[in-house]
Amino acid sequence: MIILVYALYDRITLWRKGKEAKRSDRVGERIKGLIQYVFGHWRVLKEMYPGIMHLLIFWGFVLLFIGTALEAFDHYSGIHFLKGTAYLTFSFVLELAGIAVLAGVLMAGWRRYITRPPRLDNRPDDFWVLLLLLVIIISGFLLEGARIASLNAAPWEKWSFVGWICGKIFFSESSRASILMWHKGIWWFHIIVSYIFIAAIVYTRLLHVITTLISTFTRNLQPAALTPIENMEEAETFGVNRLEEFSWVDLMQLDACTRCGRCQVNCPAYLTDKPLNPKQVIMDLKTALDEKTAFWVNKRGRSDDVAEAGAEEMKSLAGEVISDDVSWSCTTCGACTEHCPVFVEPLHKIIDMRRYMTLMESRFPPEVQVTFRNMENNSNPWGIGSATRGDWAKESGVKTLAEDSGVAYLLYVGCSGSFDDLNKKVSEAMVRILQSAGVNFGILGVEEGCCGDSARRMGNEYLFQLLAQQNIEVMKGYNVGKIITLCPHGYNTLKNEYPKFGGEFEVYHYTEILAELIAKGRIRFTKKQNLKVTYHDSCYLGRHNKIYDAPRQILRSLPGLSLMEMERNRERGFCCGAGGGRMWMEEHLGTRINHARIEDVVKCNPQLVGTACPFCYTMMVDGIKEKELEDRYRARDIAELVWDAMGKGGST
Helix, strand or coil: CHHHHHHHHHHHHHHCCCECCCCCCCHHHHHHHHHHHHHCCCCHHHCHHHHHHHHHHHHHHHHHHHHHHHHHHHHHHCCCCCCCHHHHHHHHHHHHHHHHHHHHHHHHHHHHHHHCCCCCCCCHHHHHHHHHHHHHHHHHHHHHHHHHHHCCCCHHHHHCHHHHHHHHHHHCCCCHHHHHHHHHHHHHHHHHHHHHHHHHHHHCHHHHHHHHHHHHHCCCCCCCCCCCCCCCCCCCCCCCCCHHHCEHHHHHHHHHCCCCCHHHHHCHHHHCCCCCCHHHHHHHHHHHHHHHHHHCCCCCCCCHHHHHHHHHCCCCCECCCECHHHHHCCCCCCHHHHHCCCCCCHHHHHHHHHHHHHHHHCCCCHHHHHHHHHHHHHCCCCCCCHHHCCHHHCCCCCCECCCCCCCCEEEECHHHHHHCHHHHHHHHHHHHHHHHCCCCEEECHHHCCCCCHHHHHCCCHHHHHHHHHHHHHHHHHCCCCEEEECCHHHHHHHHHHHHHHCCCCEEEEHHHHHHHHHHCCCCCCCCCCCEEEEECCCCCCCCCCCCCHHHHHHHHHCCCEEEECCCCCHHHCCCCCCCCCHHHCCCCCCCCHHHHHHHHHHHHCCCEEEECCHHHHHHHHHHHHHCCCCCCCEEEEHHHHHHHHCCCCCCC
16 A cells, blocks of 8 residues: 555656646536446446446456455454344355456456457556456455355355355365465465555556546546637747646546557547557657656656756657657547547647647648638638628628627628638528528628637637637627527537637527427428438537537428438547648548548438538538549538428529
8 A cells, every 4th residue: 555655646746747727626517427437437338348348347346345345344343244134245245246357357358368459459567457356356266265165164155155166166175274274375365466456556557447537537528628828928838849738637647548449449530541549649648758757856866957957858749759740630520538438638639739839830731821821811711802701691681790780699600601612502591591480690791700710720829819809809899699600610619619718609500590490390391302311420519519419300300301320420420531620731641531431421322411510511522522422422511401491492
């Protein structure tokens, strides 16, 4: 226990080298998360075999720990409550707990060394940890068997049924003196191995027994929103290039990672042969942390100056520990964090390193420079004159807030809906639908600016904050209360990120509004479409903001439409490849992500792919065209399908 406490203190001291992070708010929700995700294994059980395996080991050991504590208290306190029915129940439950651990360990051994899924990387300590667990349980049962045999197998001990069997098999022909000798020997062996187990916790993968609790409690309760850089005008450095520039939570998460590989097998970049592997990102950062530990020695034999000099010799995180191609391959889809059982966030760490590369070294793909300049000059990535932002709506009769600010909703169209020819049709359809449903709304027109999502996720926090502040100022000037967005990226930014800059608005994605209007009967359909449709989940609408049902409710309500699901859907949906600023970058490495998604469409074999995001719409249309499948499939936005079903849109 002394070794455990000292080693844990040592590790916590190391984590505290990182910056402060406020992760103690909403305590009730955090405690609920501990119950749900740690004790309930909510995320772990999403994969059946490893989930059951871990559940058996975890709860088996919890019960054995509680049982050992109760037995010790009963024995040493003089308050003997383990007798009669209580003792028999106690014995039976602990036998089941021991079997659970034994079964879980054997399942783990089979999976790790026989079936060997590619995502698992075996290390020596993996073997020794499983062996320790196996030896502790087997020696415990043998110890119990020797005890029962030494008592001439009293009939009530049958409730300790595994120990009873062990006593019969291993000690049936032995004398009592011999059995007592075996009992003492096994007892010492069992205790020593158990103590080795306790002492080894911090030095092996067993550390996750502790870090899982910390990581789950301190989890990011708003993972869809990035942490802003505070006081940018006064800051001397931006982003992260050294480990101590991460928060202490980030450093702790490096130790919390269990290398299960769930992030890896759900990462669209990894699955399309990009150099990014989110698990490897965490492992490489952890290796850097372990290497740098030697220089963070302050009070243990080296001066601060020597430690700092050594720290300067360490590799830069951005570009050396994590290569540029790895960082820029991320689509920020959120699959890594969504599927991590312990809430490790590779995505946020990658964005922090992008911020350093962008703001400190201007190191990014060449096409990104053009995108930044276009956003700065014309508040849109295409660089089209900002004065033409509202031109798409000239024939629609929609009011601007400059003409009438007393509307119920601001329709925030976004850059794609204002400038991209494909998505301008979606804007027009949405306006017609809202007008037909009698919704009182308006647009900002030329006063609307880019939400800044792409700039922020490409690391240009300065540009993002500038764009955000301009939008917030305009919206507050018109006393905007409720906003409908056409783009999930705009929805996420306005809803989850603008509040940190004073922009408190009630934000809805258009699918939420349409689903409500349909349910209330304010939208009526007169045209049967006779289509087999599959819905492509937008990462920023689905995984980041948990809006899965509204788009599907809309599609199911359309007359004649049959909804089909792709194999990868909802929280396991596959990215289109355009998030994280990738919309504005060339895709040179591996397979194109939208091509991989079109393969999912082919397997599902619908007639049409429904989308609810301008980026997804563009990528689906391009993917179908590039795969030369235009004669078999089409892509359309849900708003267009609704307008068609109202009998007022174009042909499908």
